[in-house]
Amino acid sequence: MELADIGKTFRRLDYQTKVTGTAQYLADMQIPGVCHGKILRSPLAHARIKNIDISKAAQVSGVVAIITRDDIVHDEGIEPYYGPVFHDQTIVAVDKVRHVGDPVAAVAALDADAAEEALRLIEIEYEELAPVLDVHEALKPGAPLVHDAVRIPESGFADLAELKPVAGTNVCTHFKLLRGNIEKGFAESDRIFEDTFTLPATQHSFLETHACIAAVEPGGRITVWATTQNPFVVRTQLSNIFKIPISKVRIIVPYLGGGYGGKVYPKIEPITVALALKAKRAVRVVLSREEVFYTITKHAAVIRMKTGVKKDGTLVARECEIYLDTGAYAEIGPRVAKKSGYTAAGPYRIPNVKIDSYSIYTNKPPAGAFRGFGVSQSAWAVESQMDIVAAALKIDPLEIRLKNGYEEGDKFVTEETLRSIGLKECVGAVAKSIGWEQKNRQGDTENKETGSTEQGARSGSMRSGKGLACMIKATITPSISCAVVKLNEDASLSIYAGTVEMGQGSETVLAQIAGKELGIPLQKIQVLGVDTDVVPYDLTTSSSRSTFHMGKAVQLAAQDIMWQLKQTVVKEYGIPEDQIKFADGKIRLPETALDYSEVMAKRFGMRGGTLVADGQVKTSVKDEYGEKSTSAFWFVAAGAAEVEVDSETGKIKLLKYATAVDVGKAINPLGCRQQLSGAAITGIGQAMFEEIAYDNGQLINPNLVDYVLPSLGDMPPVIDPISIETPDRNGPFGAKGIGESALIPVAPAIANAVFDAVGVRIKDLPIKAEKIYLGLEATRAKT
């Protein structure tokens, strides 16, 4: 059997069950006697609840429990208010409903039909209130308030402690960042550019909708099967809501059918547990596709960006206001806004910066984490404006990025030192991949020969263009990952890790890391499923953090196992420590070599026993040099698009997309390519198709026909995923996180390519043919 290794593609451990249809996802599980839970949702965007009458619903045969506000505000055993940052959410609406789809009541019944019948018979009397439906309206003086008051927990996230709602307004949080002297910066600038960019709300659209099963034992212990990316956070929140110790809450997470940020923090777990507690039996809730759209979205944003530059393209000053529509509940929006603010200067050295980033309450479904976490919003503005600047100054977009881009040892806007920054390598790699140099040569010849101001190489009405974009992002810091590794008596290995396998290939990467250390083949390594009763604590499977944090924890645990084996050899065989070496899964002594199983048998006196070790990784707001550390590591990436635009209709065709990500070290190269091209494809959807459409607070496309996802028919013939390796000093084997990187540059890269092709600047996503067409019409009207 081939030994595990790093930098080599291995067949993923989760594949065999997935290709044979035997992998069990949550909705595939059968629990005997389970009841079906259904949720009644608000039809209105904003209303006061005057009365709830469940008398008819309770009569439906088969109904075992109904939950309304009466069950949560009058029950001493329930803390009604919760939320990861502010306690502004409730299991079901208490005084008001705040968005279309807000849960108002829930029913558990012996079968799904009875539950639905009961939902229809619950009578709610609403007093409709004026809603606030966008960030502009929400900020007007005298705007209706989404929350009259917001409860702030006593102990919250350390990194968000300074952020609080602004009383009497719809401002959920306001993050400020200042550097240098902004007035002086603009005064010193040769040119000043000011633009406003917008992005719509979008939806993660994992094919597996949120699902949950909750079972209550007679002693009060709760077991919850959840589609969550952070089981330990859900455990804490359920413990707080239901006032039971975390030792009595068990969260089990099967494989997820996609997460992309939409399965972090509690979603339907509180309502499912409330039903199970009242029903005193197991309850299962599986959301419909439509309900997923009411549960979580990606923040829509309005971004005003003002940038001062020198004639040679040197960035001097950046003022930026970011307004993120966080919807009816804060969820993790405050952190999204903070991360958006941090990156509004982009991956560039800008000495004078003033950033104001707001999360704002509106009467829309809550917005939270989405792959890219605030940075895909800020990067849309940063990277689009970078090309506006480049065009005005007649500087090559590649050159202006290389001129201003971060390098190793540069100071980030927070004044901390950046390390392991392969930004320019990424930019150079994507430019090369799409033939950036040929573009410049073609453009020059054409302009010289024809004297034409028209852009793009021509064939009929088709114009081709190329565009670039890049980005920098942080990972959640501080954070914790713990792992346990067991060496069994047959020298096989079991890894206990709280990282959720949601498609990213974490099981295989963790096994490769442990296997490489110990010299064990992957076939002899098992990565246990996530169960909070079994695996040690991990903060979250998000923020592109698992390979770096959990990978390191597993590596440390594997090294501890080796230390234990070594001590056994010293003791049992009398060999001095410095003469014991590990190689190819054996312990090499001067005269001989020992198998791990031999050493185990010697240690325990018979065949049997287990060696157990743990690894702990905790990151801090200070790095090992005592310097401020906003992020345990930084990830940088670039993307480049080649497009063809029909200058008569505005129709856009993506010809090629190249994505380069500084991965630190590619543990599993095929896995890296999957993450890179996968994130890029999600980015293509965000750039060209996806948009939640609202009419007066009603979602008008909460289904996968009207909300368009990219399919194979929309793909360019070639997507080129490129892994750049700038090792990180703290990552396992130098590896960094990569899950989100490739998504972020896609939209601006395509917009920049469209501009290059037809001279139309799109500032509002998604980039659709009609917008390009209108831009072309406007240009034609002028000439």
Added chain:
Amino acid sequence: MKKTISIRVNGIEQSVEVEPRVTLLELVREQFNLTGAKLGCDIQVCGACTLLLDGKPVSACSVLAVDADGCEVLTIEGLSGKNSLHPLQEAFMEFGALQCGYCTSGFILTAKALFDEVPHPTEQQIRDYLAGNFCRCGCYQEIVQAIKNVVGNS
């Protein structure tokens, strides 16, 4: 009122009583415990519930079980042989044509139907035939590579 239907699932003749409103997807998942096919969109666009009905791919979320009376159904569980996987399953693993796996059974069965119709499809035919299946993790390029490789080896 329940109706008795005869249906051959993965080669086994079955006679079952179903309510007329039960979908083919509910039948295979809930009565036969074949959960490889998934409910994704519930309106026949995502392809996660694809099954082969008399050899043709259908969205089982939108086919009534009673309409499958007398038909032959193939699910992902019936695709592999006793001791070996189907070449498509092998190729999907080798080329990394899946991440979360939720769409995988639908893609593999649709690809099988393509091969049954067109034994040596071109890349464009592969892209067109599979455009009705969504992979939200974005493994499209790897999926095309995997299928092309099976074409190359057949």
